[in-house]
Structure formats: structure tokens, C-alpha cells
Amino acid sequence: MSNDHPKIQLINIHKNFDSKPVLNNITIDIHSYESFVVIGGSGSGKSVMLKCILGLIRPDYGQIIINGQNIFELTTHNREQIMKKFGVLFQNSALFDSMSVLENVAFGLIHGLQMNRKKAYDKAIEKLYQVGLNINIAKLSPAELSGGMQKRVAIARAIVAEPDILFFDEPTSGLDPIMADIINDLIIKCVRELKATAISITHDMHSARKISDRIAMLYNNRLIWIGKTNEVDSVNNAYVNQFINGLANGPIKMELRR
Amino acid sequence: MIHLFSYVGCVFIGFLECIGQITIFTIISIYHCFSPPIYYRLIGRQLLEIGYFSLPVVGLTALFTGMVLALQSHDGFTFQAENMVATVVSLSITRELGPVLTGLMVAGRIGGSIAAEISTMRVTEQIEAIITLYTNPYKYLVVPRLIAGTLMLPCLVLVADIIGIFGGFLVGSYQLNYNSTTYIRSTLELLKPIDILSGLTKASVFGFVISLISCYTGYNSNGGAHGVGKATTNAVVLISILILTFNYIITALFFSK
Numbered sequence: 001m002s003n004d005h006p007k008i009q010l011i012n013i014h015k016n017f018d019s020k021p022v023l024n025n026i027t028i029d030i031h032s033y034e035s036f037v038v039i040g041g042s043g044s045g046k047s048v049m050l051k052c053i054l055g056l057i058r059p060d061y062g063q064i065i066i067n068g069q070n071i072f073e074l075t076t077h078n079r080e081q082i083m084k085k086f087g088v089l090f091q092n093s094a095l096f097d098s099m100s101v102l103e104n105v106a107f108g109l110i111h112g113l114q115m116n117r118k119k120a121y122d123k124a125i126e127k128l129y130q131v132g133l134n135i136n137i138a139k140l141s142p143a144e145l146s147g148g149m150q151k152r153v154a155i156a157r158a159i160v161a162e163p164d165i166l167f168f169d170e171p172t173s174g175l176d177p178i179m180a181d182i183i184n185d186l187i188i189k190c191v192r193e194l195k196a197t198a199i200s201i202t203h204d205m206h207s208a209r210k211i212s213d214r215i216a217m218l219y220n221n222r223l224i225w226i227g228k229t230n231e232v233d234s235v236n237n238a239y240v241n242q243f244i245n246g247l248a249n250g251p252i253k254m255e256l257r258r
Numbered sequence: 259m260i261h262l263f264s265y266v267g268c269v270f271i272g273f274l275e276c277i278g279q280i281t282i283f284t285i286i287s288i289y290h291c292f293s294p295p296i297y298y299r300l301i302g303r304q305l306l307e308i309g310y311f312s313l314p315v316v317g318l319t320a321l322f323t324g325m326v327l328a329l330q331s332h333d334g335f336t337f338q339a340e341n342m343v344a345t346v347v348s349l350s351i352t353r354e355l356g357p358v359l360t361g362l363m364v365a366g367r368i369g370g371s372i373a374a375e376i377s378t379m380r381v382t383e384q385i386e387a388i389i390t391l392y393t394n395p396y397k398y399l400v401v402p403r404l405i406a407g408t409l410m411l412p413c414l415v416l417v418a419d420i421i422g423i424f425g426g427f428l429v430g431s432y433q434l435n436y437n438s439t440t441y442i443r444s445t446l447e448l449l450k451p452i453d454i455l456s457g458l459t460k461a462s463v464f465g466f467v468i469s470l471i472s473c474y475t476g477y478n479s480n481g482g483a484h485g486v487g488k489a490t491t492n493a494v495v496l497i498s499i500l501i502l503t504f505n506y507i508i509t510a511l512f513f514s515k
């Protein structure tokens with residue numbers, strides 16, 4: 001795998017839900033080892049874009065190329081091999097509420113990779129420790145944890161199989177600013193330790209600036225800006241300026257009435 | 259008038275689409291029943307959940323059904339009541355009421371809970387999480403329930419048959435003052451293997467239908483808490499209708515000649 005090829009390419013991605021466009025002609029290259037952040041208002045299609053890359057939603061047309069392979073043209077087996085390099089944090093953590101924290105973290109190892117239980121639990125405890133959680137919460141159920149701890153468990157679950165592409169869907173939403181910053185640091189640490197490529201979604205600009213090398217902004221189902229993180233403040237784009245400064249007045253009109 | 263036709267057409271096409279989707283779901287599920295990995299531990303848990311924990315409900319239903327059958331049919335026969343009541347009770351329990359009532363009770367108990375559980379997992383993205391953790395959700399969620407349903411319903415019906423006939427016997431010998439030896443003898447003489455066998459066949463089909471439909475509606479639900487409620491209701495209604503339909507079809511296959 002040569003390094004000048006992008007790790008992940010989205011080419012002309014279109015997706016409609018019931019003839020309502022959600023993604024309109026999205027083309028993005030994401031390079032190996034970079035931390036890429038997608039920003040945009042709620043409902044702008046960020047999660048749908050992520051799920052397209054994960055292969056959970058099939059775009060109406062367009063190509064998604066990972067490690068030089070078009071994921072929708074692969075055999076099931078080869079696609080599963082690519083999936084094994086993914087680690088995903090879902091928007092609301094999506095922890096399995098019928099299992100303990102430990103079983104949640106070990107899930108992918110036991111059921112996905114057929115690892116023996118003892119070894120999987122040891123590995124899971126190691127990962128819980130890495131995300132700053134104590135062994136004594138391992139037996140609790142996810143519902144007994146605070147939002148911040150749930151995110152950490154979900155991150156531990158995402159990194160347990162040592163993936164090389166990490167996906168974070170709104171990792172800091174619903175957390176207090178201090179916990180949000182702890183999660184930001186944790187994400188940076190995980191990406192660095194795994195030497196991974198990371199794609200994160202957020203509408204928290206503090207988080208976006210802190211964890212990203214490059215930023216893309218979605219608005220109205222389209223990609224309206226893409227560039228380096230340190231350029232984001234000097235962008236000559238009224239939409240981006242309004243979003244990153246969180247202003248009520250500007251070209252972006254919230255759809256309050258239809 | 260045109261509107262009416264187009265409405266009926268839409269409903270009909272929706273119906274066909276639904277059948278097609280269920281068929282595809284069934285084929286994928288059955289395929290995964292026979293391809294590794296098989297999660298034996300999960301199958302064990304479902305056997306317990308669907309079989310063992312349904313025993314009290316099924317047992318009570320069967321007991322009272324057997325008792326009421328004896329009581330009701332006693333009125334109908336003035337001549338040789340002992341033999342006739344024993345026959346009516348044992349035949350109706352083993353052929354019809356055992357499997358159908360067990361099926362409907364389990365549909366309410368298990369069908370509803372499977373549909374609710376899987377649709378909650380769908381709306382909270384837990385199914386997507388399973389996929390991204392390298393696990394096939396059909397293998398993990400559907401296969402154990404399908405296998406457990408198909409295997410456990412016949413066991414439950416066998417228990418229901420025994421308890422139901424025993425319920426009839428209790429009423430016969432203690433309330434209606436029949437000779438208990440005669441009652442037992444006529445039960446055993448008139449009951450043929452095919453009566454029990456047809457009942458167990460039905461049970462197996464019902465078990466498959468209960469698990470399949472509840473997994474299907476759960477798996478394909480959407481739209482938050484409302485979607486979960488809808489999936490649960492749809493599952494129980496659809497399963498009940500299918501149980502009664504298949505009951506007729508299997509009866510016709512076994513006994514119409």
C-alpha cells in the first residue's frame with residue numbers, strides 16, 4: 001500500500017431517502033494517518049455519510065474506495081476483511097444494554113474474531129484501563145454509567161481489535177466541557193497509539209479544532225468547504241464563518257418553519 | 259372510483275412487497291443457520307428463554323383447557339359419557355388446542371419480547387454496532403431464536419398435551435365421578451400416534467413462524483419508541499394470523515382424505 005494514494009476516497013456520492021436528497025455529489029479524499037473532521041448542522045447528512053463509508057448504507061451512486069478497493073464491488077469475504085480494520089464510536093454510544101461493560105468491550109473479539117473468552121476479557125480489561133476506566137465498573141451494565149463513562153466504554157469497544165481506521169460520530173455531544181475535553185484527548189491518544197486514520201463528526205468547534213488535521217463542512221447536503229484546520233479561521237466563506245463562530249445571523253437559515 | 263382502484267392496487271403491491279421481503283429474510287436466516295460460526299451459547303440461552311420459562315404459562319393454559327373441555331363435553335353425552343369425554347379431550351388437545359393455544363401464548367410472551375428487543379436494538383444503532391464489530395447480526399440475533407423456537411415449541415406442546423389430558427382426567431374422575439380406570443383406558447386406546455405427531459409438526463412450524471416474524475418485524479423497524487411499539491404489535495398480530503392459517507393448512511395435509 002503506497003502512501004501517496006488516499007486511504008479513503010469518496011467519489012460523487014449521492015444518497016436520497018424517499019426522494020429527499022441527503023448527500024449530494026460528495027467527493028472527498030482522506031489520507032493515511034490523518035485526523036479528518038466533518039462539521040455541519042444537525043440533519044446535514046454527516047452520519048449518513050459515515051454509514052456509507054462503513055458500508056451500512058449503500059449510496060444511490062458514486063464510489064467509495066478504501067485502500068484502493070471499491071467496497072461495493074468486493075466479495076462479502078473481502079469486505080469483511082476491510083471491516084475488521086474499522087473501529088466505530090456511534091452517536092449515542094450504542095452500547096449493548098443486555099450485557100455488562102466487560103462483555104460489551106470484548107464483544108468483537110469473542111463473536112467477531114472467535115477469540116477465546118479468557119483472552120478476550122483480559123484484552124478488554126487492558127483497553128478499559130487505557131481509556132481511563134477502572135476494573136470495578138467492568139461488571140456494571142451500561143445503563144448504570146454516566147454519559148462520559150459510556151463514551152469511554154464505547155471507545156474501548158471500538159479500539160479493542162486494534163483497528164487502523166477509526167470513526168467517531170459526535171464523540172463529545174451531550175457531555176460537559178471538561179468531560180468533552182477529556183474525550184478529545186482520549187481520541188488524540190488512541191489515534192496516535194494505533195497509528196490510525198480517523199474520521200470524526202462533530203458540531204463542537206472546540207473539539208473539531210483540537211482533534212483534526214483537516215476539516216470539511218457539509219451544508220444542505222453538499223460539501224461546501226474542505227481545508228486545513230489552521231486555515232479555518234481565515235476562510236473567505238460566509239457559511240463557514242457563521243458556523244465556526246456560532247452566529248444566529250448569516251447565510252445559514254435554520255429551517256424553523258416549512 | 260379511480261382513486262379506489264389505485265388505493266387497492268397500492269395495498270396489494272405493498273402486500274406482495276412484504277411477502278417478498280419476508281421470503282428473502284427467511285432464506286438469509288436459514289442460510290446462516292447452517293454456515294459457521296454457530297453461537298451455541300446463545301442458542302442455549304434462547305432454548306431456556308423460549309422453552310423453560312414458557313412452561314408455567316403453557317402448563318396453566320393446558321390444564322384449564324383440558325378441565326373445561328371435560329366439563330363442557332360431559333353435557334353433550336348422556337350415553338357412554340366416560341369414553342366419549344376421554345376421546346374428545348385427548349383428541350382436541352393433541353390435535354388442535356395444545357399446539358394452537360401454546361402457539362398463541364408463546365406468540366404473546368416471546369414474539370412480543372423478541373420484536374421489542376430487536377427493534378430497540380435497531381433504533382439505538384446496536385445492530386449497526388454488531389456489524390461494525392465484525393459479527394453477522396443474522397447469526398447473532400436471528401439464528402439462535404429461530405433454532406430455539408423450532409425446537410422448543412414441540413417440547414412445550416408435548417408438555418401441554420400431557421397436562422391438558424391430565425386436566426380432563428381430574429375433572430372427569432373427581433367432579434363428574436367417572437371410573438378413572440375406564441377413562442384412562444379409553445384415552446390410551448383411542449389416541450393414535452398421528453394425533454400427537456400432527457400436533458408436534460404444527461408446533462414446530464408455529465415455533466419457526468413466531469421466531470421468524472418477530473425477528474423480521476424487529477429487524478426492519480424504524481422511528482424511535484413509536485417504531486418499537488408498532489413492531490411489537492405487528493409481530494403479535496401477524497404471528498397469530500399465520501398460526502391460525504398454518505394450523506388449517508397442516509390439518510388439511512394430515513387429515514383430509
Ligand SMILES: Nc1ncnc2c1ncn2[C@@H]1O[C@H](COP(=O)(O)OP(=O)(O)O)[C@@H](O)[C@H]1O
Nearest residue numbers: 017018022040041042043044045046047048049
Ligand atoms: N434510515 C433513514 N431513513 C430515512 N431518512 C433518514 C435515514 N437516516 C437519516 N435520514 C435523514 O437524513 C438526514 C440526515 O441525517 P443524519 O446524517 O443523521 O444527520 P446528521 O448530520 O445530524 O448526522 C436527516 O434529515 C434524516 O432524517
Ligand SMILES: [Mg+2]
Nearest residue numbers: 046047091169
Ligand atoms: Mg448524526
